[in-house]
Structure formats: C-alpha cells, structure tokens
Amino acid sequence: MSELTLERGLAAFRAEIDAPTAAFFSSCVHCGICAQSCPFYLETGDPKYTPILKLEPLRLVWENEFTLWGKLKGLFGLQQKVTDEMLAEWEELLYDSCSMCGRCSLVCPVGNDLAYMIRKSREGMVQSGHAPEGLIAASVRAIQTGSPMGLQWKTLAVQIKHVEDSTGMEVPVDKAGVDYLVLLSSMEIINFPEYLEAIAKIFDHAGVTWTLSTQCFEATNAGIQIGNKDIAAQLVERVVAAAEKLKVANVISPECGHAYTAIRWEGPNLIGRPYPFRVFHIIEVLDELRAAGRIQTEGMESDRLSMHDPCNLARKSGVIQQQRNLMNLVADNFVELKEHGKFQWCCGAGGGVSSNERAEPLKLAAFKRKKAQIEEVAPERMVTMCATCRTQLEEGLEEFNMEIPVVGLTEMIADHLVEKEAREHE
Amino acid sequence: MSGSMEFLLWTKGPMFDIALAIFAIGLFARLAEIFLLGRKPNYAEPRAGEWLPGLRTVFTRTIADPGTFQRASFNVVVGWVWHIGFLIALLLFVPHAELIKGLFGIAWPALPNPVVDLVTAITLIALVATLVHRLTHPVKQRISTIEDYLVWTVVFLVVLTGYLAYHRLVNPYPVALGMHILMAEILLIILPFTKLTHIFTTFIARWYNGAAFGRKGVQS
Numbered sequence: 001m002s003e004l005t006l007e008r009g010l011a012a013f014r015a016e017i018d019a020p021t022a023a024f025f026s027s028c029v030h031c032g033i034c035a036q037s038c039p040f041y042l043e044t045g046d047p048k049y050t051p052i053l054k055l056e057p058l059r060l061v062w063e064n065e066f067t068l069w070g071k072l073k074g075l076f077g078l079q080q081k082v083t084d085e086m087l088a089e090w091e092e093l094l095y096d097s098c099s100m101c102g103r104c105s106l107v108c109p110v111g112n113d114l115a116y117m118i119r120k121s122r123e124g125m126v127q128s129g130h131a132p133e134g135l136i137a138a139s140v141r142a143i144q145t146g147s148p149m150g151l152q153w154k155t156l157a158v159q160i161k162h163v164e165d166s167t168g169m170e171v172p173v174d175k176a177g178v179d180y181l182v183l184l185s186s187m188e189i190i191n192f193p194e195y196l197e198a199i200a201k202i203f204d205h206a207g208v209t210w211t212l213s214t215q216c217f218e219a220t221n222a223g224i225q226i227g228n229k230d231i232a233a234q235l236v237e238r239v240v241a242a243a244e245k246l247k248v249a250n251v252i253s254p255e256c257g258h259a260y261t262a263i264r265w266e267g268p269n270l271i272g273r274p275y276p277f278r279v280f281h282i283i284e285v286l287d288e289l290r291a292a293g294r295i296q297t298e299g300m301e302s303d304r305l306s307m308h309d310p311c312n313l314a315r316k317s318g319v320i321q322q323q324r325n326l327m328n329l330v331a332d333n334f335v336e337l338k339e340h341g342k343f344q345w346c347c348g349a350g351g352g353v354s355s356n357e358r359a360e361p362l363k364l365a366a367f368k369r370k371k372a373q374i375e376e377v378a379p380e381r382m383v384t385m386c387a388t389c390r391t392q393l394e395e396g397l398e399e400f401n402m403e404i405p406v407v408g409l410t411e412m413i414a415d416h417l418v419e420k421e422a423r424e425h426e
Numbered sequence: 427m428s429g430s431m432e433f434l435l436w437t438k439g440p441m442f443d444i445a446l447a448i449f450a451i452g453l454f455a456r457l458a459e460i461f462l463l464g465r466k467p468n469y470a471e472p473r474a475g476e477w478l479p480g481l482r483t484v485f486t487r488t489i490a491d492p493g494t495f496q497r498a499s500f501n502v503v504v505g506w507v508w509h510i511g512f513l514i515a516l517l518l519f520v521p522h523a524e525l526i527k528g529l530f531g532i533a534w535p536a537l538p539n540p541v542v543d544l545v546t547a548i549t550l551i552a553l554v555a556t557l558v559h560r561l562t563h564p565v566k567q568r569i570s571t572i573e574d575y576l577v578w579t580v581v582f583l584v585v586l587t588g589y590l591a592y593h594r595l596v597n598p599y600p601v602a603l604g605m606h607i608l609m610a611e612i613l614l615i616i617l618p619f620t621k622l623t624h625i626f627t628t629f630i631a632r633w634y635n636g637a638a639f640g641r642k643g644v645q646s
Contacts, residue, residue, distance in 0.1 A: 018465050020465060021463075023460050024631050026456065026621075026627040027627045030569050032565035033494065037494065042497075045564075050565050050569055106646050108635075110627075110632065112631055273469055314644075316642065317644075342644050
C-alpha cells in the first residue's frame, strides 16, 4: 500500500459524499438531541462525544467542496480546512467512542442517518493514516490469515473433532450442493465453541443439509469496522467464492452482529453486484425452521430471562421478532428490557470498539447504560445472539460483580430439542 | 414621515424582489447540490421498498420516541412550542394570510388577532428559552457555532419586530412594519446558506433515513 496521507484521506472523504449525506448536513440544526441517544456521551457526560460532532471532518469537506456557500467562503479564504491535527484528534471520536450502533440515526429529529456517515468518515480516516492500531492489526490478520484474530482452519478442525466426538454426528465440511453454507466468527470459535455443536444438533434435528468451507469460514469483516472498502470487498469476495464453489443457495451468518450487516447489506455493494445466493442470520434460519414446524422442543427454561438485541441485528437489520418467537419457544419467564428491539441500547463493544485495545475504558463506560437496563428488570440470565455483545456482557457484568450468566440463543434452543429417538418413538 | 414611508415601500418593493430572488436561486442551488450527488446503486436484497417507509419517517420523526422525550424533554418541548408558534404566526395571522393570497392566490381562514398575539408572545419566550439552553447545556455549548447564534438572532428579530409593529410599540408605524418586513427578507436571504435550509431539507433527510432503514425492514 502506498503512503497514507491527508490528501488521500480528503479524497476518500470526498468520494463518500452523496445525496443523503448532503441532505443530512444541510438539515442539522445543532439541537444536540443525538447526544441523548449515545451511550458514550450519556455515560461519560463529555460533550465531545456528541454524535454529530464526530462527523465534523466529513461535514467540513462537504461544506468546503460541495456547497455554493462553502466555495464562496473559499474565495475569501474563510474556509476552515480539515488538517492532519484535526483528524488525529477525531480518531478517538470516530473509533473509540462510536460503535456505529445507529441509535442516533433513529432519534435525530431532522432525520440524519449519523451512523451511515460515521461509516463513511472512517474511509477517510484509514486513507489519511488515522485508524487505531488494534483495528489495523485485525485487518492485516484478516487479509493474511482469513481471520481477524489470526485463527486458522486447524484450530477449527480441532473443534470440529470435539463436536463430532461429543455428539456422534458428522460436521459436514466442503459438501457441495447443500442447503446452507455456515460461516462462523473467530470470537465464537475461541470463546463460544458450544455454538458449533448447537447448530450441528439443530440442523440434524430439522433435517437441514449444511456445510462449513475450508476455503472460508470467517464471517466477520474487519475491513468494514476499520472503514476500508478494498479490504472489506476482498473479505466479502472470499465468502462469495466459497459459496459459489460449493454451489449453495444460502449462506448463514453466525451469532455475530456486524458480520451479518457486513455480508447481508454492505457485501453486495462492496463487490458491485448482487449475490447468487441469499444471506441469513442464524436466528432468521432458526425462526423459519420453527415456523415450518421443523424444530420440536421440550421443556422450558423457568428462570427469569431477559434478552439483549444486538444493534446490527435488530436496529440495523430488522431481525427483531424472530428472536422473541424463539425465546417464547423455550422460556417461561422472559422479560423484555425496557427499551428493546429497534430502540435497544448498544452493549458498547461493536463497530470495532472491542478490537481497539485503547478504547477499553470507554467500552466499559458505555456498557453502564446496558448494565442499568439489566438492573432495571433484574434477570437471572441474559440471552443474546452476537459473540461480541455476549463477550462484552460477560466481561462487563463481571466487572460490576453482577452474577448474571449470558447465554447464546442458538445453544439454548439446541438444549431443548426433542431427542431423535423420542421423536421416532411417537 | 416621508422617509419612513419610503423605507416601507422599499422593503415592500425592490428589497422584497431581491430577497425573493436570492432565496429562490439559493434554495434551488442547494437542492440541486444535494440531488445531483445521487446515490450509488444498492445491490443488497431488500426486505421492503423504500418509498413508503421513507414517507412514513418524514411524518413520524416529528414526534420524539418516548425514551428520547424523557431524556430531552425540555429540548423537545421548547422546540415544538416555538416551531408551532412560528408557523401559526406565519400562516394564520390575517395580514400574512392576505399576503400569501395576494402572492400565490391560495387562501385559508386566519385566526383572530388576540390569539395570534398570545401565540407570538409564547413563541418569543420559547425562543429565549432555546437561546438560554444553547448557552448553558454542555452539548449545545460544544456544538454551537456563530451561525447558530446568527440564525437565532434573525429568527428572533423577525418575530419580535412583528410583535412590536402589531402593538405599535415603535413609531412611526411604517418604520416598525418596514423593519419587520426587512427582517423577514433577511431571513429569506440567509435561508439557503445556513441551517435554515432544514425547513426544506429535513424532509429529504428524513426520507433518506426512512428509506435506508425501511429497506432493511426497520421503520425508523
């Protein structure tokens, strides 16, 4: 890669400005209500974390170069320019203190989609050399090894062996022509190996054919988190190539929020063409199987359960009812957090915040909003469906000495499947 | 006296034309600047269309969600009060309705003067409240620019001069009325070049927002 410079950064900002961006910046009245939707502002009380302020570099490029007024100001030397110093200062605002949760986009009275513009701004930050070390390292690992955590197939192979030993089932690998290509996230493979076992059991139970691909098993996209289209597109192409090679009609994104928005919504635009397959989050697939009567469960969880909606899944992708249908299938005592669904609060770790070690204190501060929400309904356990959210909830709750275990919804469903033998008996 | 009459005639005549021309050209340029940028094609399989969710957000975003209302009640309520008050004074005051009828040929019933008078007084108080809020709330302090204060001043003076003229608090009357008209013209002139454009662009912004979320199956 050639050298990253301010000039390249400005060019990247410029390339991101489109009609919605211009309409948004034209409409902002500096009411400050976006701050009231941002866990990073609310939990630190520092006004520099006001969402619209985080967009100042992009806004300046827009004003200076895309408006008549800005150009007139330029003639008289009155423009405020975006400088390297400014971008260095804004690095913390655009990465450490924003999980791109999109809550501000739902709250802004004039309708500004701020998260959309944060995503765009990060393209300029990368090109000008102002992206956080942690995210750069994750992106490099993703390109070089296929996984942002540097995980290789051989690690997954060991897990597959474990799952096969403990379930007596075969975990299909590189099977062509099956219903679903299953993708995983490295964090899931390392922290939550029970997920793989759960889907093996559920798919066997429901009679679904599926496969993993040795060519590409990683669903996450570090390129989108850091904000680099080239890296992001390359990672998407790997998934597309694997799916095409195995001739699958459907690809399943795992219990990971950003992996889903990356492959489901941004992916086709990154590679500039529609996919020859459809993309689902595992929760969508499970709910479809439930609706089709292909999942039979027995027994109910009787303790008080509440649920955290991952931002990327609920607010940013419209998967809201599905997880509730599944919860109702296996939970007797399910209580909603007060603000949930599209208005849920971010756990504080998404959008690359968790890969950015420097952001650790802010990540924990933002979590306090979630913590307060959880305290309000006092559940015995939390359920979620995103490995990053789950890790953040576990770490955060531990930090505050709250003994509330966190479980993945997919494994909870798997725990309640009617045994095959029992079904055959009926 | 003749000087003040001349001033009034100037604001009603040449100045009005100038203001209207700058407003029209400026606004057209601003809208063209936005729409000519366009949007990149979207290849992701949509869950729903864009138009309906977009249009819905154009309306629904006027009302804050319950959580936001709770967290920012002062901001939301005061914003509502002065926007509605301003619109009532602008559209439902008899002389304004007459002016609109004369200009565009569209007429609607106006409100009795004492009602508009009261609404105007409330609007002025609410505007002062927004200024105090802007000067004291840490977020607003941090994000406010000179433009915010300039725009506030112009909007406030438009309403204030109207109020003063109606109550004959400035003499001679032609100067009072001329000042009001001139302030309104200044507002028209700066509108396309300041955040006042939101009067028009907020509906575009809301549509884009609603469309983007609606496409993904979320009513924003």
